[in-house]
Amino acid sequence: MSKLKERLDLLREEIQKDDFLDGKGLSNEVNIRIFCYDAAEEITVMHFLDQLRTDPALQCRLIECNLYKIFLALCDDLDITDAIPEMEESEGSDFLLEQLHSAIGESEFIEKMQYAPHMRDDVLLLTGVGDVFPFMRVHSLLEALQPHFSDIPILVMYPGEFDGHYLKLFGRLKPNDYYRAFNFFAEEDTKQ
Structure with missing residues (x-):
C-alpha cells in the first residue's frame, strides 16, 4: 500500500474521532487542518x-465545498461565464484575473x-484548491472563513x-503565510 493511501485511511479514522470534531489538542486555536499531498496524486x-x-458507516457529516465549482457558480450568477474566454483573448490573462478578483472575493465564496x-x-x-487557483487563494479564504x-x-x-x-x-508556487492551521499529520508523515 502506498504512503498516500495509508495516510488517507488514517484520515478517514481521525475525522470521526471526538478529539478532531471538538478541536482538542489545538491550544484553543481554530480547528483548521490541512491534508497535504502531491498534486500528481490528485x-x-x-x-x-x-x-x-x-x-x-462514516461517523461524521462531510459538508464539501469544491472551491472551483463555487467559483464557476459565482461566475454564472454574475452572468459572465460565457464572456470569460473572449475577455482573456482580447484583454489578456492579467486583465481578466484583475477583473475577476474585483468581482469575486472571499465574501462571495463564504456566502x-x-x-x-x-x-x-x-x-x-x-476541495478544488488547485483547480480554483489563481482565482482564489486558500490562505485568504481561510482567514475570512474563521x-x-x-x-x-x-x-x-x-x-x-x-x-x-x-x-x-x-509544491512549486511562491509560499503564502498562513499560521492558523495545522498539518493533519506530523511533518515527517507528510513527505510523499
Whole structure:
C-alpha cells in the first residue's frame, strides 16, 4: 500500500474521532487542518473522497465545498461565464484575473458556503484548491472563513506543502503565510 493511501485511511479514522470534531489538542486555536499531498496524486485523492462521501458507516457529516465549482457558480450568477474566454483573448490573462478578483472575493465564496445549522459532527471539507487557483487563494479564504465556521472543523485537501507557517501550492508556487492551521499529520508523515 502506498504512503498516500495509508495516510488517507488514517484520515478517514481521525475525522470521526471526538478529539478532531471538538478541536482538542489545538491550544484553543481554530480547528483548521490541512491534508497535504502531491498534486500528481490528485486522482487517488479524488477516488478516496468519492468513497468517503458515500460511506454509510462514516461517523461524521462531510459538508464539501469544491472551491472551483463555487467559483464557476459565482461566475454564472454574475452572468459572465460565457464572456470569460473572449475577455482573456482580447484583454489578456492579467486583465481578466484583475477583473475577476474585483468581482469575486472571499465574501462571495463564504456566502455560497454558508449553511445552517452547523451540527456537532459536521466537517467542512474544502476541495478544488488547485483547480480554483489563481482565482482564489486558500490562505485568504481561510482567514475570512474563521468567524463563520469557528464551531466546526475545517479540513482542506491541499495539493501542495504546508510547514505550519507557509502554504506552497503544488509544491512549486511562491509560499503564502498562513499560521492558523495545522498539518493533519506530523511533518515527517507528510513527505510523499
